[in-house]
Amino acid sequence: MSTVARVAKEAKSIILDLTDCGYIDSLSLSAVLKLVESQTLDYIVVPAKGNIRKILTLAGVTSRLPLVVSVEEALENLSQP
Secondary structure (H helix, E strand, O other): HHHHHHHHHHOOOEEEEEEOOOOHHHHHHHHHHHHHOOOOOOOOOOOOOOOHHHHHHHHOOOOOHHHHEHHHHHHHHHHHH
């Protein structure tokens, strides 16, 4: 079992922080899409503007999972009932 799969199985919530990511290749995008499809992620943190957000939007991620602009925003959303 991969580390990601093990963490996903044991974690209550997962936030993927891509704020420092300036580029995402097809292999990385595929991994993100697999996490989204498996309903493993709760939030993806990406800058409000930029290529990563555009790519995730074009890949259909935004229709299945909320994108937020900060880890703090994701944590705040998770703490709400």
